[in-house]
Amino acid sequence: MEKIRTAIGLMSGTSMDGIDVALLRTDGRAFVERGPFLGVPYEPAFRDRLKLALEQAKSIAQREQRPGDLASVERELTLRHVIAVREFLATNALDASSIDVIGFHGQTVLHRPDEALTVQIGDGALLARETGIPVVYDLRANDMMHGGQGAPLVPVYHAALAANVPHATLPVCFVNIGGISNLTYIGAEGVIVGFDSGPGNTLIDQWVETHAGVPFDQGGMIASEGRIVGELADRYLNSPFFTAEKRRSLDRNDFPPPSGADAELVDGARTLAYVAAASIIKSAGHLPVTPTLYVISGGGRLNRVLMQDLKDIAHRKGAEVIKAEQAGFNGDSMEAEAWGYLAVRSLDRLPLTFPGTTGVRAPVSGGVVVKP
Numbered sequence: 001m002e003k004i005r006t007a008i009g010l011m012s013g014t015s016m017d018g019i020d021v022a023l024l025r026t027d028g029r030a031f032v033e034r035g036p037f038l039g040v041p042y043e044p045a046f047r048d049r050l051k052l053a054l055e056q057a058k059s060i061a062q063r064e065q066r067p068g069d070l071a072s073v074e075r076e077l078t079l080r081h082v083i084a085v086r087e088f089l090a091t092n093a094l095d096a097s098s099i100d101v102i103g104f105h106g107q108t109v110l111h112r113p114d115e116a117l118t119v120q121i122g123d124g125a126l127l128a129r130e131t132g133i134p135v136v137y138d139l140r141a142n143d144m145m146h147g148g149q150g151a152p153l154v155p156v157y158h159a160a161l162a163a164n165v166p167h168a169t170l171p172v173c174f175v176n177i178g179g180i181s182n183l184t185y186i187g188a189e190g191v192i193v194g195f196d197s198g199p200g201n202t203l204i205d206q207w208v209e210t211h212a213g214v215p216f217d218q219g220g221m222i223a224s225e226g227r228i229v230g231e232l233a234d235r236y237l238n239s240p241f242f243t244a245e246k247r248r249s250l251d252r253n254d255f256p257p258p259s260g261a262d263a264e265l266v267d268g269a270r271t272l273a274y275v276a277a278a279s280i281i282k283s284a285g286h287l288p289v290t291p292t293l294y295v296i297s298g299g300g301r302l303n304r305v306l307m308q309d310l311k312d313i314a315h316r317k318g319a320e321v322i323k324a325e326q327a328g329f330n331g332d333s334m335e336a337e338a339w340g341y342l343a344v345r346s347l348d349r350l351p352l353t354f355p356g357t358t359g360v361r362a363p364v365s366g367g368v369v370v371k372p
Ligand SMILES: Nc1ncnc2c1ncn2[C@@H]1O[C@H](COP(=O)(O)OP(=O)(O)OP(=O)(O)O)[C@@H](O)[C@H]1O
Pocket: 011, 012, 013, 014, 015, 016, 017, 176, 177, 178, 179, 180, 181, 200, 201, 202, 204, 205, 216, 217, 218, 219, 220, 297, 298, 299, 300, 302, 303, 304, 335
C-alpha cells in the first residue's frame, strides 16, 4: 500500500479575496480523505497592495525578478500564510508535527503562457521555516518548461474526487468559477481533459467595485435588477479565445473590464454574470463529448443570476448543473484541497499535468520541496 500523508493545501486565487486552507489525507493516488477548511479573508488594504503588485509585475521578464514593491509584498503574503496555517492548526487542535507537507500556491502576479512565463509570488522556504512543516511550492513552472500552459493543475485532483464517488455519473464536468473559470472533463473510461474556460468573477468584481464601491456582487443582487446588454456580451463571447484551435490558459488581465459608457451598473453586472455562464458552455464545446453533468465550485456558484443563466444554457444542451455540495464536495475548499493533493504527488514525483490538461508534451511532475 502507498504511504498516506496528511497535507495542508493553501490557495490564494486570482480573485485575491483571501487565503483558503484545507486539510487532506491522501496517498496522492486514489485515496482521498477530506478534512476541515478555513477561509482567511484579506482586508481591503492588502488587496489593494496585491492589485498594485500585479501592475508592477507586468515588467517582469525573468521569473525571479521582483520589481517595485514585489519583494516586500511577497514577504507579507508569505507571513499571512504562516498566520493562516497557525490559526488553522489551533482551530482544529492540530500539531504542526502531524502535518507531513504544505502545498503552497502563492499569488499569481503574471501569467503569460505564450512566453512560457508564469510567476507565483510566495517564499516557500520562509513558510517552511516559520511553520516547521515541509513545503512544496512553485508547482506550475515545470509544466511550462515542458511545453504546457502551466494551468489548470486541479484536473488530476478532480479525477481523484470523481473516482471516490460511488456510482459516480460519468462523464462529469467539474467547473471552478473563481476569478477565472476552468473546467475538467472526466470521461467514462477515465480520460481527463482540462482547460481554462473563460472569464469568471474578476470582471464582475471589477465592475461593481468601480461603479458601486463593493468588492463583489453578493448573491448576484445587483445583477438581478438588470438586463443583458447584447452588444457588450457579444464583445466578450466573440473573443478569439473561444474559437482558437488550441486551448490557452488565462491571465487575470486577459479580458479587460467594460468602460462606464458600456452599461448602467445593474445591466453591466447582469451582462457579466451572463458572460461568465455562457463562456463555460461555449468552451465546453471543445470537449470530446458534450457533458451531461456540470459540478460547480468556486465563489461564482454563489451568484444566483450567474448560476441560473448557467442552468438555462446547459439545459438547452441537455445537461444538468449542480453545486459541488450536491455531489458531496465543498465548493469553497476544492482548490486548496487540490494543492494539498498536488504537494503529496510532488513528493512522490508523480505527474501533476498531462497533455490533455495543460497541453504539456508528456505527463510531468513539478514543484519545489523545502524542508524547515
Ligand atoms: N456570496 C457571494 N455571492 C456572489 N459572488 C461571490 C460570493 N462569494 C464569493 N463570490 C465571488 O467569488 C470570488 C471568489 O471566488 P474564489 O475564491 O473561488 O476565486 P479564486 O480562488 O480567488 O479564483 P481562481 O479560482 O480564479 O484562482 C469573489 O471574488 C466573488 O466575486
